[in-house]
Amino acid sequence: MVEGPLDALVLGHEDARGSGDLASWDDGTGTGVADAGEAGRLDRGPSDRVTPRACDPRLTGLCYPGASSDRLVAPAVCREGRLRCEAERYFCEGYVLPSPEVCTSAGAVPADEDCDGVVDEPSTPLRADVVIVVDVSGSMHEELPAIRSALTRWLADLPQDWLVALVLLPAPPHDLPAVALDFGGAHVAASVISGLQDGGGSIEATYDALYYVAVSAFSVGERPWPRWRPGAERWVILVSDEAAQTLGAVHESLVAVEVRRAGLGVVLFVVEGYETWDEIVPAARTGTIAVGVLHDAGRMLRVLVEAVAGAPCP
Numbered sequence: 001m002v003e004g005p006l007d008a009l010v011l012g013h014e015d016a017r018g019s020g021d022l023a024s025w026d027d028g029t030g031t032g033v034a035d036a037g038e039a040g041r042l043d044r045g046p047s048d049r050v051t052p053r054a055c056d057p058r059l060t061g062l063c064y065p066g067a068s069s070d071r072l073v074a075p076a077v078c079r080e081g082r083l084r085c086e087a088e089r090y091f092c093e094g095y096v097l098p099s100p101e102v103c104t105s106a107g108a109v110p111a112d113e114d115c116d117g118v119v120d121e122p123s124t125p126l127r128a129d130v131v132i133v134v135d136v137s138g139s140m141h142e143e144l145p146a147i148r149s150a151l152t153r154w155l156a157d158l159p160q161d162w163l164v165a166l167v168l169l170p171a172p173p174h175d176l177p178a179v180a181l182d183f184g185g186a187h188v189a190a191s192v193i194s195g196l197q198d199g200g201g202s203i204e205a206t207y208d209a210l211y212y213v214a215v216s217a218f219s220v221g222e223r224p225w226p227r228w229r230p231g232a233e234r235w236v237i238l239v240s241d242e243a244a245q246t247l248g249a250v251h252e253s254l255v256a257v258e259v260r261r262a263g264l265g266v267v268l269f270v271v272e273g274y275e276t277w278d279e280i281v282p283a284a285r286t287g288t289i290a291v292g293v294l295h296d297a298g299r300m301l302r303v304l305v306e307a308v309a310g311a312p313c314p
């Protein structure tokens with residue numbers, strides 16, 4: 001039973017299948033707010049971010065930090081969680097959020113992984129935001145022709161309502177990564193990328209770049225970081241030949257949390273030395289990450305098409 005309205009509670013989540021601290025969640029499309037109602041079920045609604053007051057341990061209603069449009073019954077895999085009060089904070093436990101649609105394998109029960117009500121539909125979204133993060137340090141000189149070729153060919157075939165932004169890493173004369181192109185049409189991005197040159201810099205602050213892109217709430221230098229459109233799929237294509245570094249204190253676990261929280265799919269193109277990304281890869285959206293190689297434009301293009309655009313189920 002609920003005594004009094006829970007009108008000052010902000011939902012939180014940690015991952016697609018798990019538990020979340022309800023005091024800190026924002027999915028990038030708004031803030032989840034608990035409105036316990038008579039049944040103790042939490043719904044979404046507009047509200048300012050507020051500090052939760054001490055919770056009622058007797059409240060054990062259902063909660064779901066995903067979109068209100070998500071299907072929550074089979075064949076959809078999304079599920080509500082249970083509200084839990086611990087140490088005067090609310091947690092939502094055991095919920096399942098959407099993941100990319102996966103084709104049903106032989107003998108398996110068909111499932112609607114992205115919880116849109118359709119099973120095994122082609123996974124190419126109509127609307128997506130893509131941030132391309134390219135390492136343009138000097139060591140990338142020999143890799144850039146293949147990168148330019150693969151990316152521009154891929155961009156030429158994107159659906160109309162996909163927007164593309166570009167982040168350079170580093171962006172001389174500083175070692176900071178910087179937004180070279182805010183979200184816009186793919187043809188504009190292709191034009192800029194076709195002229196991409198290596199430009200020095202000594203630190204590849206990959207962690208910083210991915211973190212700032214994920215949180216989408218910082219300004220660095222003169223340009224703001226790209227802002228994601230609500231409702232669009234979110235992708236980061238990251239190309240580098242150097243193990244990830246940070247200029248500050250952006251640890252990879254923090255990157256993993258924010259990438260997951262932002263719902264980013266990450267496609268990673270590397271040469272070598274990325275062992276530390278093992279912690280980030282499984283932490284982001286399952287099944288949306290591919291690790292490809294540089295120098296081979298044809299292979300890069302195939303990886304991009306398969307990883308991001310998807311293909312219809314047989």
Ligand SMILES: [Ca+2]
Pocket residue numbers: 101112113114115116117118119120121
């Ligand atoms: Ca589906």
Ligand SMILES: [Ca+2]
Pocket residue numbers: 101102103104110111112113119120121
């Ligand atoms: Ca499926």
